[in-house]
Amino acid sequence: MNSKINVGIVGYGNLGKGVEASLLSQPDMELKAVFTRRDPSKITLENSDAKVESVNQLKEYIGKIDVMILCGGSMSDLPEQGPQIAQMFNTVDSFDTHARIPEYFSAVDKAARDAKRTSIISIGWDPGLFSLNRLLAEAILPDGETYTFWGKGVSQGHSDAIRRVKGVKAGVQYTIPKEKAIEAVRRGENPHLTTREKHFRQCFVVPEEGADLNRIEQEIKNMPHYFADYDTEVIFISEDELRAKHSKIPHGGFVIRSGRTKEAHKHIIEYSLKLDSNPEFTASVLVAYARAAYRFYRQEQYGAKTIFDVPPAYLSPLTGEELRVRLL
Amino acid sequence: MNSKINVGIVGYGNLGKGVEASLLSQPDMELKAVFTRRDPSKITLENSDAKVESVNQLKEYIGKIDVMILCGGSMSDLPEQGPQIAQMFNTVDSFDTHARIPEYFSAVDKAARDAKRTSIISIGWDPGLFSLNRLLAEAILPDGETYTFWGKGVSQGHSDAIRRVKGVKAGVQYTIPKEKAIEAVRRGENPHLTTREKHFRQCFVVPEEGADLNRIEQEIKNMPHYFADYDTEVIFISEDELRAKHSKIPHGGFVIRSGRTKEAHKHIIEYSLKLDSNPEFTASVLVAYARAAYRFYRQEQYGAKTIFDVPPAYLSPLTGEELRVRLL
Numbered sequence: 001m002n003s004k005i006n007v008g009i010v011g012y013g014n015l016g017k018g019v020e021a022s023l024l025s026q027p028d029m030e031l032k033a034v035f036t037r038r039d040p041s042k043i044t045l046e047n048s049d050a051k052v053e054s055v056n057q058l059k060e061y062i063g064k065i066d067v068m069i070l071c072g073g074s075m076s077d078l079p080e081q082g083p084q085i086a087q088m089f090n091t092v093d094s095f096d097t098h099a100r101i102p103e104y105f106s107a108v109d110k111a112a113r114d115a116k117r118t119s120i121i122s123i124g125w126d127p128g129l130f131s132l133n134r135l136l137a138e139a140i141l142p143d144g145e146t147y148t149f150w151g152k153g154v155s156q157g158h159s160d161a162i163r164r165v166k167g168v169k170a171g172v173q174y175t176i177p178k179e180k181a182i183e184a185v186r187r188g189e190n191p192h193l194t195t196r197e198k199h200f201r202q203c204f205v206v207p208e209e210g211a212d213l214n215r216i217e218q219e220i221k222n223m224p225h226y227f228a229d230y231d232t233e234v235i236f237i238s239e240d241e242l243r244a245k246h247s248k249i250p251h252g253g254f255v256i257r258s259g260r261t262k263e264a265h266k267h268i269i270e271y272s273l274k275l276d277s278n279p280e281f282t283a284s285v286l287v288a289y290a291r292a293a294y295r296f297y298r299q300e301q302y303g304a305k306t307i308f309d310v311p312p313a314y315l316s317p318l319t320g321e322e323l324r325v326r327l328l
Numbered sequence: 329m330n331s332k333i334n335v336g337i338v339g340y341g342n343l344g345k346g347v348e349a350s351l352l353s354q355p356d357m358e359l360k361a362v363f364t365r366r367d368p369s370k371i372t373l374e375n376s377d378a379k380v381e382s383v384n385q386l387k388e389y390i391g392k393i394d395v396m397i398l399c400g401g402s403m404s405d406l407p408e409q410g411p412q413i414a415q416m417f418n419t420v421d422s423f424d425t426h427a428r429i430p431e432y433f434s435a436v437d438k439a440a441r442d443a444k445r446t447s448i449i450s451i452g453w454d455p456g457l458f459s460l461n462r463l464l465a466e467a468i469l470p471d472g473e474t475y476t477f478w479g480k481g482v483s484q485g486h487s488d489a490i491r492r493v494k495g496v497k498a499g500v501q502y503t504i505p506k507e508k509a510i511e512a513v514r515r516g517e518n519p520h521l522t523t524r525e526k527h528f529r530q531c532f533v534v535p536e537e538g539a540d541l542n543r544i545e546q547e548i549k550n551m552p553h554y555f556a557d558y559d560t561e562v563i564f565i566s567e568d569e570l571r572a573k574h575s576k577i578p579h580g581g582f583v584i585r586s587g588r589t590k591e592a593h594k595h596i597i598e599y600s601l602k603l604d605s606n607p608e609f610t611a612s613v614l615v616a617y618a619r620a621a622y623r624f625y626r627q628e629q630y631g632a633k634t635i636f637d638v639p640p641a642y643l644s645p646l647t648g649e650e651l652r653v654r655l656l
Contacts, residue, residue: 308651311638315463315464327459
């Protein structure tokens with residue numbers, strides 16, 4: 001008898017592959033199938049002999065998969081897939097379009113409640129672990145300020161923006177937090193920081209042959225929303241160098257709460273991540289929360305949840321007693 | 329009509345005073361009474377016009393106080409008070425004698441279940457927030473190592489141990505994490521660290537007149553359990569200097585998880601605290617978890633809980649919707 005949690009993956013890009021890998025180190029979970037919109041016969045899994053199926057076959061797996069981990073994008077995949085798949089399975093996803101979270105939450109909540117399933121949305125590190133730390137720190141030190149810094153890491157959105165500039169063949173953008181700002185926050189100075197003072201943007205750009213480098217640089221630096229409010233550096237490199245030095249997807253960041261208690265005693269709470277691979281780490285968070293989704297479901301706690309609703313014990317394969325002895 | 333959470337404090341030492349101060353910055357909580365084993369008429373509260381009562385009058389407040397925050401010590405107060413008061417009130421405490429947690433949990437759990445109350449035990453930062461971070465990080469990165477460092481800060485237990493040495497009039501002990509060890513962990517080297525390699529102990533000692541300083545120093549440095557396994561520095565100072573420079577109670581520390589995902593990608597999760605006042609910060613954590621205890625109680629989830637059982641949203645006065653908009 002198989003008492004493991006049966007898991008499915010929807011979407012086999014970097015995130016889906018990260019989930020597949022993460023499941024290998026979880027003793028109580030097993031990958032049953034990967035669902036794709038591509039031709040399943042053209043996909044070979046990296047680390048598993050699970051089945052590869054078309055997303056059109058999802059229905060056939062109702063009752064056979066305990067939690068479906070949705071690895072599509074927030075722009076166009078999840079707004080549609082989230083509520084749809086929540087009608088059939090418990091789900092976990094990394095929906096991260098902040099402004100649309102209330103609307104997405106409602107849609108998934110309704111679908112999951114109607115179907116008596118549990119869905120945990122917006123899991124990852126931001127939104128996700130960073131959100132959790134913002135909440136904890138603010139609840140504990142109400143009198144204070146919270147600062148979030150991102151990086152050093154590759155921003156997919158900003159890299160895409162660079163690549164849309166005419167004359168750019170390829171490019172990668174790194175978001176880099178400014179050490180001076182972080183140090184001021186760590187000293188408990190509660191500074192008011194402008195966008196420019198918090199982060200620096202570094203762009204490695206491969207130009208097309210004969211392109212006007214000066215125009216490209218100015219166009220990037222003055223791009224509204226993406227770069228205009230920042231100090232931005234543009235560095236032109238060859239395609240070979242881009243491939244050799246900038247093909248990894250590192251990321252990370254800091255959530256720092258600087259608060260006070262009586263007599264102006266200062267307290268600094270800092271949470272930080274330094275990640276070699278953003279998608280693999282995000283995938284690892286999704287997998288731990290898949291365990292939680294299944295626990296909620298077993299307790300008949302249906303509907304949509306966020307990281308704020310999950311008792312930390314639900315993330316661990318250990319029992320409450322084991323946790324108290326080993327980790328408390 | 330008063331819709332605030334009515335809070336009581338049992339024990340008015342540094343921790344109790346910290347709870348009193350922390351409650352001032354919580355919009356939805358109100359201090360109703362402080363209970364003491366001393367003569368109540370001799371105690372004046374620092375920041376509140378709440379009543380001061382004898383612990384013998386606790387019973388009279390049943391139904392009038394929603395959560396009792398227990399601020400006694402783990403050595404002799406809590407093992408007795410915890411289960412006793414859990415029969416009358418929802419409680420939160422900072423029980424931190426690690427080896428006795430299972431036994432304490434059972435005793436409080438039974439009392440609280442029988443009385444249909446909720447008790448959250450072992451709240452603070454270690455056990456507490458550090459435990460929570462150990463759990464989260466291990467669940468997310470099962471393939472890795474967790475390191476906990478404490479300090480720089482005053483260890484009450486070690487300071488007491490110094491003061492028991494013959495010829496010592498007063499003294500304070502600082503636990504200091506070794507920067508070299510922390511840096512190796514942050515680089516993802518997953519080092520094996522001995523006790524001596526992790527922390528350094530610094531003792532400021534006021535000798536009695538005419539005492540043999542060399543004997544005191546040797547006695548401290550060779551004290552089993554407390555100092556023998558560490559590099560220990562003993563510095564003799566005057567009583568005036570001790571008062572002027574070492575009367576604060578700072579503390580802090582680090583929980584660092586260094587884990588891997590496929591292809592040997594390294595990930596570092598770091599949680600750190602830098603606290604001007606250990607008791608005031610611990611008190612602030614207790615107060616946030618008092619809100620959670622009351623929420624559990626309102627949902628008829630009775631018995632003993634730990635930080636592992638508490639959905640983070642229970643710590644905040646904001647609604648789920650507000651949290652999703654503001655902090656997710």
